Amino acid sequence: xxxxxxxxxxxxxxxxxxxxxxxxxxxxxxxxxxxxxxxxxxxxxxxxxxxxxxxxxxxxxxxxxxxxxxxxxxxxxxxxxxxxxxxxxxxxxxxxxxxxxxxxxxxxxxxxxxxxxxxxxxxxxxxxxxxxxxxxxxxxxxxxxxxxxxxxxxxxxxxxxxxxxxxxxxxxxxxxxxxxxxxxxxxxxxxxxxxxxxxxxxxxxxxxxxxxxxxxxxxxxxxxxxxxxxxxxxxxxxxxxxxxxxxxxxxxxxxxxxxxxxxxxxxxxxxxxxxxxxxxxxxxxxxxxxxxxxxxxxxxxxxxxxxxxxxxxxxxxxxxxxxxxxxxxxxxxxxxxxxxxxxxxxxxxxxxxxxxxxxxxxxxxxxxxxxxxxxxxxxxx
Amino acid sequence: xxxxxxxxxxxxxxxxxxxxxxxxxxxxxxxxxxxxxxxxxxxxxxxxxxxxxxxxxxxxxxxxxxxxxxxxxxxxxxxxxxxxxxxxxxxxxxxxxxxxxxxxxxxxxxxxxxxxxxxxxxxxxxxxxxxxxxxxxxxxxxxxxxxxxxxxxxxxxxxxxxxxxxxxxxxxxxxxxxxxxxxxxxxxxxxxxxxxxxxxxxxxxxxxxxxxxxxxxxxxxxxxxxxxxxxxxxxxxxxxxxxxxxxxxxxxxxxxxxxxxxxxxxxxxxxxxxxxxxxxxxxxxxxxxxxxxxxxxxxxxxxxxxxxxxxxxxxxxxxxxxxxxxxxxxxxxxxxxxxxxxxxxxxxxxxxxxxxxxxxxxxxxxxxxxxxxxxxxxxxxxxxxxxxxxxxxxxxxxxxxxxxxxxxxxxxxxxxxxxxxxxxxxxxxxxxxxxxxxx
Numbered sequence: 119x120x121x122x123x124x125x126x127x128x129x130x131x132x133x134x135x136x137x138x139x140x141x142x143x144x145x146x147x148x149x150x151x152x153x154x155x156x157x158x159x160x161x162x163x164x165x166x167x168x169x170x171x172x173x174x175x176x177x178x179x180x181x182x183x184x185x186x187x188x189x190x191x192x193x194x195x196x197x198x199x200x201x202x203x204x205x206x207x208x209x210x211x212x213x214x215x216x217x218x219x220x221x222x223x224x225x226x227x228x229x230x231x232x233x234x235x236x237x238x239x240x241x242x243x244x245x246x247x248x249x250x251x252x253x254x255x256x257x258x259x260x261x262x263x264x265x266x267x268x269x270x271x272x273x274x275x276x277x278x279x280x281x282x283x284x285x286x287x288x289x290x291x292x293x294x295x296x297x298x299x300x301x302x303x304x305x306x307x308x309x310x311x312x313x314x315x316x317x318x319x320x321x322x323x324x325x326x327x328x329x330x331x332x333x334x335x336x337x338x339x340x341x342x343x344x345x346x347x348x349x350x351x352x353x354x355x356x357x358x359x360x361x362x363x364x365x366x367x368x369x370x371x372x373x374x375x376x377x378x379x380x381x382x383x384x385x386x387x388x389x390x391x392x393x394x395x396x397x398x399x400x401x402x403x404x405x406x407x408x409x410x411x412x413x414x415x416x417x418x419x420x421x422x423x424x425x426x427x428x429x430x431x432x433x434x435x436x437x438x439x440x441x442x443x444x445x446x447x448x449x450x451x452x453x454x455x456x457x458x459x460x461x462x463x464x465x466x467x468x469x470x471x472x473x474x475x476x477x478x479x480x481x482x483x484x485x486x487x488x489x490x491x492x493x494x495x496x497x498x499x
Numbered sequence: 500x501x502x503x504x505x506x507x508x509x510x511x512x513x514x515x516x517x518x519x520x521x522x523x524x525x526x527x528x529x530x531x532x533x534x535x536x537x538x539x540x541x542x543x544x545x546x547x548x549x550x551x552x553x554x555x556x557x558x559x560x561x562x563x564x565x566x567x568x569x570x571x572x573x574x575x576x577x578x579x580x581x582x583x584x585x586x587x588x589x590x591x592x593x594x595x596x597x598x599x600x601x602x603x604x605x606x607x608x609x610x611x612x613x614x615x616x617x618x619x620x621x622x623x624x625x626x627x628x629x630x631x632x633x634x635x636x637x638x639x640x641x642x643x644x645x646x647x648x649x650x651x652x653x654x655x656x657x658x659x660x661x662x663x664x665x666x667x668x669x670x671x672x673x674x675x676x677x678x679x680x681x682x683x684x685x686x687x688x689x690x691x692x693x694x695x696x697x698x699x700x701x702x703x704x705x706x707x708x709x710x711x712x713x714x715x716x717x718x719x720x721x722x723x724x725x726x727x728x729x730x731x732x733x734x735x736x737x738x739x740x741x742x743x744x745x746x747x748x749x750x751x752x753x754x755x756x757x758x759x760x761x762x763x764x765x766x767x768x769x770x771x772x773x774x775x776x777x778x779x780x781x782x783x784x785x786x787x788x789x790x791x792x793x794x795x796x797x798x799x800x801x802x803x804x805x806x807x808x809x810x811x812x813x814x815x816x817x818x819x820x821x822x823x824x825x826x827x828x829x830x831x832x833x834x835x836x837x838x839x840x841x842x843x844x845x846x847x848x849x850x851x852x853x854x855x856x857x858x859x860x861x862x863x864x865x866x867x868x869x870x871x872x873x874x875x876x877x878x879x880x881x882x883x884x885x886x887x888x889x890x891x892x893x894x895x896x897x898x899x900x901x902x903x904x905x906x907x908x909x910x911x912x913x914x915x916x917x918x919x920x921x922x923x924x925x926x927x928x929x930x931x932x933x934x935x936x937x938x
Contacts, residue, residue, distance in 0.1 A: 161896070180899065206903055208896060224900045245539045246546065247900055267546065267897065268539055292894055306892055332892055354886075354894075355879060390880045393895070411880065456895045 146430035154197040157181040160451035162209045165442040170216030173442050175449055178207030184221045201231050201238045214255045220262055222251035228264050230276050241276045244268050252296040254315055265291030265303055273319055297338040297346040304333035328359035328374055337397040350406055352394030358408060360420050378410030395455055396438050402445045409436035415450050514576040525573040541574060549889040550901040564591045565606045587890040588614040608634040612643050621647050635667055638675040654686045
């Protein structure tokens with residue numbers, strides 16, 4: 119199924135199910151499914167940087183592995199390599215030259231995976247699971263930034279077992295984003311800290327949270343001069359805040375919007391509120407994509423303050439998303455995100471149990487990675 | 500060990516006394532940790548407790564709370580804000596507020612008594628407990644209540660409490676009797692000394708009846724023409740129990756209009772104002788919330804600064820732009836711009852709600868919610884109770900990571916339930932080709 123160059127891919131999701139008696143909620147948008155998806159929920163996705171020819175996608179999962187696929191121009195995916203951790207992988211990122219992948223895991227370590235030699239070595243150690251990992255490329259230094267549930271933010275040059283720097287945070291790190299020279303970290307108890315990375319990383323400002331609920335995901339956006347100027351912050355209750363660091367008029371420029379809720383304008387039935395699992399910005403157009411536990415993804419224009427598109431509902435929550443370096447491909451992962459959990463005796467079980475298909479590998483056995491081609495440029499008015 | 504002793508002696512005043520005494524090794528460890536200013540082990544320990552709270556749903560959830568509270572009390576000798584102890588106690592109480600099976604469990608009673616100690620008015624708490632039937636079959640309840648009365652000087656009521664306890668058949672009975680006897684001994688000692696003192700003193704004061712405390716010599720005389728007398732607070736051991744607020748229950752001179760329960764056998768007895776046992780809707784307020792303020796902005800004035808990103812920040816207009824935060828409920832599903840004023844004012848700030856809430860309101864709304872289940876206009880489609888059931892919040896990943904850790908400990912595979920042998924699990928063996936996976 120080729121998606122590139124056809125504008126119908128955008129609309130097929132909706133029209134495809136018109137009049138048919140069975141709705142394919144597994145892949146309603148008729149996007150390309152990635153082959154050999156991981157066996158458990160996917161926690162993070164990352165596309166290769168522009169310095170690497172072609173498109174390579176890295177996905178970390180709760181099955182303790184990190185997988186690499188090559189995405190070819192015809193939309194087909196080819197699994198390339200895999201690495202393991204001893205605990206679930208929570209975050210992945212690429213180095214700026216595309217030769218290395220950094221992976222952060224619940225086993226309290228972070229590893230550097232050299233793709234050429236397919237070797238991975240440990241580069242970081244924390245006292246608690248590492249939740250975020252980012253590569254920082256500054257003019258005078260480069261390092262890996264790891265944020266952990268042990269309330270510290272550490273910076274590692276990959277050659278030394280000790281961190282270059284360790285910053286204490288007020289609470290556990292829940293999500294972070296880096297666009298040099300700015301880094302944003304959102305923590306538990308609705309904490310929000312902005313760091314500046316010039317010369318050496320230091321805390322720039324602590325911001326009062328614009329959201330009332332637990333922070334879930336954050337993504338930095340850039341202005342017209344390609345400088346980071348603010349960030350989008352998503353919470354567990356269907357809301358995203360757009361926050362500028364130094365706006366001329368904070369009251370007018372900063373705002374929040376509701377998303378990933380059911381029932382729209384229908385006020386008679388209770389509105390279901392879902393968590394916003396990830397946010398990604400289009401590298402060229404500056405529009406943003408949000409994915410949520412309701413199993414939908416949406417595209418928004420933050421400058422015009424409008425919603426551009428919402429997908430059909432998938433059968434499972436969407437846990438991660440990312441754009442490739444030129445914005446032609448949007449990848450999202452559909453898998454269990456553990457937003458619905460109940461206690462069963464002495465343990466926690468997801469409700470309903472994940473769709474394990476009888477032990478065999480099935481494309482999308484409860485998990486799946488799919489692509490959506492952005493074949494139409496979005497005009498910003 | 501000698502060094503350890505010295506260390507403890509040096510910070511005696513920072514250590515809140517515990518009735519049962521403190522475990523000396525835990526105390527040393529806690530003090531040394533504080534000196535090092537490294538709290539990562541404490542942090543991990545606390546995280547482990549929080550995780551256990553959410554995962555463990557065996558026969559006895561109270562056990563986890565009990566251990567968590569005991570650990571917190573031992574690890575934070577000062578018992579300050581860092582320990583989060585008051586939040587923890589409050590959560591524990593509300594968690595089991597409706598579970599009758601724990602009402603006469605001595606651990607649950609323990610938690611309540613600790614909670615009462617942190618309250619400005621413990622008597623309120625005791626009365627609430629009695630009305631609900633919490634701890635009424637345990638001696639410790641009556642002993643604690645009676646001690647409270649004794650602290651306030653109301654020996655009559657203190658004695659009454661023991662009678663109440665005997666009447667209700669509190670267990671263990673011998674303990675009740677023993678404490679009662681010691682109370683009687685203290686009362687008679689006090690009466691003797693009171694008589695002796697009154698004979699010798701010239702002033703005719705109503706005195707604070709606390710043995711260890713120095714007897715007041717008299718009220719402070721006013722000077723000058725002003726007749727207004729400032730209230731006199733003789734601080735006693737009362738303050739040790741309530742670090743957060745001044746208590747007005749200290750003895751005052753006869754000039755003061757006293758509605759306090761000051762027991763004096765020789766004077767004309769008066770009826771202490773004991774509110775009738777009424778049905779309690781909710782818990783009384785646990786602490787003086789107004790004394791706990793979140794740090795806030797002082798002023799709207801901003802100095803123009805050069806930011807690191809090269810832009811000059813202009814100060815916002817001094818005239819406040821009143822644009823309250825509007826929650827729009829019924830709009831079409833486009834982006835709804837909501838105006839936020841981060842820099843303007845505190846009156847309508849989104850956080851004000853938290854500041855005004857008291858435990859009373861929280862418990863009431865909690866109970867109201869339980870009654871109104873299903874009628875909410877908005878439903879959160881995630882496991883809210885699990886995320887917030889401890890003293891601090893959790894995120895979905897933390898819950899899941901905890902489950903992974905548990906499964907790892909018990910030896911079952913975290914990847915999938917059932918379906919295959921643990922030995923074939925990739926997380927145990929290491930790398931293996933994805934196509935051959937049977938998980």
